[in-house]
Amino acid sequence: MNGKAALINASRCIGHGACAAACPVGAITLVFGTETRGVNIPYITPNFETNVKGIFIVGELGGMGLIRNAVTQGREAVEYISCFIKENEVVNKDIYDTIIVGAGPSGISASLAALKYKFKFLTIEQGDIGGTILQYPRHKIVMTSTMELPLYGKVKVKETTKESLLDLFMEVIKKTGLKININEKMLELKQENGNFRVITTKGEYLSRTVVLAIGRRGTPRKLGALGENLPKVTYRLLEPEQHRNQNLLVVGGGDSAVETAMALANQPGNNVILSYRGESFSRIKPMNKQRLDEAVSKKLIKVIFNSNLKEIREKDVKITVGEEIKVFPNDYIYIFAGGELPNEFLTKIGIQIEKKFGKA
Numbered sequence: 045m046n047g048k049a050a051l052i053n054a055s056r057c058i059g060h061g062a063c064a065a066a067c068p069v070g071a072i073t074l075v076f077g078t079e080t081r082g083v084n085i086p087y088i089t090p091n092f093e094t095n096v097k098g099i100f101i102v103g104e105l106g107g108m109g110l111i112r113n114a115v116t117q118g119r120e121a122v123e124y125i126s127c128f129i130k131e132n133e134v135v136n137k138d139i140y141d142t143i144i145v146g147a148g149p150s151g152i153s154a155s156l157a158a159l160k161y162k163f164k165f166l167t168i169e170q171g172d173i174g175g176t177i178l179q180y181p182r183h184k185i186v187m188t189s190t191m192e193l194p195l196y197g198k199v200k201v202k203e204t205t206k207e208s209l210l211d212l213f214m215e216v217i218k219k220t221g222l223k224i225n226i227n228e229k230m231l232e233l234k235q236e237n238g239n240f241r242v243i244t245t246k247g248e249y250l251s252r253t254v255v256l257a258i259g260r261r262g263t264p265r266k267l268g269a270l271g272e273n274l275p276k277v278t279y280r281l282l283e284p285e286q287h288r289n290q291n292l293l294v295v296g297g298g299d300s301a302v303e304t305a306m307a308l309a310n311q312p313g314n315n316v317i318l319s320y321r322g323e324s325f326s327r328i329k330p331m332n333k334q335r336l337d338e339a340v341s342k343k344l345i346k347v348i349f350n351s352n353l354k355e356i357r358e359k360d361v362k363i364t365v366g367e368e369i370k371v372f373p374n375d376y377i378y379i380f381a382g383g384e385l386p387n388e389f390l391t392k393i394g395i396q397i398e399k400k401f402g403k404a
């Protein structure tokens with residue numbers, strides 16, 4: 045348009061960035077956020093290194109969601125580290141080549157790559173193996189595309205379930221003998237004489253490099269609505285089956301919100317409202333769009349665009365729709381407004397954070 049590239053259909057974008065890599069004249073630039081809604085992104089080079097040399101960021105923490113991207117980034121970051129780590133062989137056996145923090149898709153992939161390159165490495169995970177996938181609702185359909193796991197090869201799945209994907213990760217971990225320290229949380233990260241000291245709930249370690257694969261889901265973004273601290277407000281759905289014959293509100297405009305609304309609408313007797321502040325679902329996967337349209341036409345879900353949650357009360361909610369304030373009966377609320385960047389932690393170690401506004 046006027047000699048400039050224009051986005052035609054955002055919902056067709058699956059965020060893998062292959063278009064930019066394939067464009068022969070470099071005419072495609074990938075952007076984060078929208079022009080109006082900025083998104084905080086840590087500064088990272090194309091090799092996933094931050095401005096603090098030796099600290100790498102992969103997966104959702106770096107701003108790009110989706111399992112396949114996380115797996116690719118984890119693998120590529122460690123491949124890059126392998127280029128220089130072996131050249132300057134470590135003399136001190138007490139210092140790790142790398143410590144990987146987080147065992148979601150990006151951390152698992154980074155760890156498998158570290159195993160492949162025979163690094164002296166450690167992976168720590170504050171919870172259990174699987175990351176955000178563990179937080180998906182039971183039997184959730186997971187949509188992804190072919191991805192390559194180090195030491196395993198290509199995983200050719202397009203549509204699977206939460207449980208099958210976790211089984212696959214566990215099978216790979218078992219087959220390769222990958223060791224992950226679960227229930228060990230990183231508390232602090234400090235620079236020390238050219239290395240990094242990682243302080244966790246179980247000990248302290250020194251490492252030449254650190255790969256942060258900690259995602260963003262640890263701190264769900266809040267809306268700031270009145271009454272948001274009521275116990276009926278939740279930021280993730282694990283068991284849709286626990287809701288029957290209830291008035292439920294889901295807030296958000298991404299895949300997580302849409303999938304949650306559909307999972308709740310599939311339970312008997314529920315009355316589900318999906319509230320989104322935008323005027324259309326421009327970011328969701330085409331399959332979700334199709335399923336949502338079907339659910340709306342069957343009157344299983346009521347979608348309210350251009351709406352903002354204003355106040356949450358014991359038995360109802362107030363939602364601003366355009367100029368009007370509407371009241372709906374309500375038993376539970378699920379909010380999916382993304383995750384906050386752990387700004388304080390990142391800035392404390394000196395990692396720069398930029399606010400991006402959907403511009404190249």
Ligand SMILES: Cc1cc2nc3c(=O)[nH]c(=O)nc-3n(C[C@H](O)[C@H](O)[C@H](O)COP(=O)(O)OP(=O)(O)OC[C@H]3O[C@@H](n4cnc5c(N)ncnc54)[C@H](O)[C@@H]3O)c2cc1C
Pocket residue numbers: 102103104105108109110111112114145146147148149150151168169170171172174175176177179180181185186187188228229230231257258259260261262299300303
């Ligand atoms: C409801 C929902 C549905 C989704 N559906 C899909 C889908 O169908 N397809 C798709 O491709 N993507 C989907 N996604 C997105 C996808 O799950 C994420 O993009 C992906 O999991 C990101 O991987 P990650 O490794 O970067 O981070 P995560 O998976 O978030 O893993 C980060 C890990 O780091 C650990 N960690 C954090 N802090 C510390 C610490 N201090 N010390 C130690 N460990 C720490 C966490 O416990 C966690 O295990 C969905 C997301 C949600 C919320």
